Structures are given as C-alpha cells and as structure tokens.
Amino acid sequence: MKVKIIKYRELEWFEEGLSGTLNNKVYYRLNGKTFIRKVACQYDKTPSPKQAVARERFKLAQRFAATVMKDPVLRSQYVQIAAGKMTAYAKAISEYLHTH
Numbered sequence: 001m002k003v004k005i006i007k008y009r010e011l012e013w014f015e016e017g018l019s020g021t022l023n024n025k026v027y028y029r030l031n032g033k034t035f036i037r038k039v040a041c042q043y044d045k046t047p048s049p050k051q052a053v054a055r056e057r058f059k060l061a062q063r064f065a066a067t068v069m070k071d072p073v074l075r076s077q078y079v080q081i082a083a084g085k086m087t088a089y090a091k092a093i094s095e096y097l098h099t100h
Helices: 008-013 050-071 072-082 090-100
Strands: 020-022 024-031 031-036
Touching: 031 090, 050 072, 072 090
Parallel strands: none
Antiparallel strands: 020 024, 024 031
C-alpha cells in the first residue's frame, strides 16, 4: 500500500469545518475537531428475534425522547440532569432504556 504524505496547507480546508460525504467517507466535526469514518452500509438481513425486540425498544425510546424535547419544562429538566455529560435527548433515551 502506497501512502501519500499530505502537506499541512492541503489540510487547511479540512480544519475549517468540512462535513458531509465524499468518496464513501463521512466527514464530521465534534468538539472543534474533524473526524472521518466509513459510510454506513445497509443492513439487508432479517433481524433475529432478539434484534427485533431491541430495535422496537429503541424506537420507543426515541419517541419518548422526541416527546421530552417538545415539552419545554421536561426538556429543561433533562438538560439539568444531563449536566453537560451528554445531550438531553441522549439522556432521555438512556433513562427510557434503563426503566423499560
């Protein structure tokens, strides 16, 4: 495998906030840093019974979290509960999954 050395100037565009998909790679920013990952592939197999149950449970958790985010009072409570460790949406999903 041949490795190409890239000069810093060629990467300046990269640090300015590139995001999106290019050549089967996803470019995204998180906490001021740019990351690259592969594009997710489609899963075309029939899920096992356990997977189907887990997926349904996660769908319900997402619906719960969406409901929380629409209610300003609940949303502010979840923001406080999350305390900067995760988003309020993620905390709502986590709480749902731990209690159901």
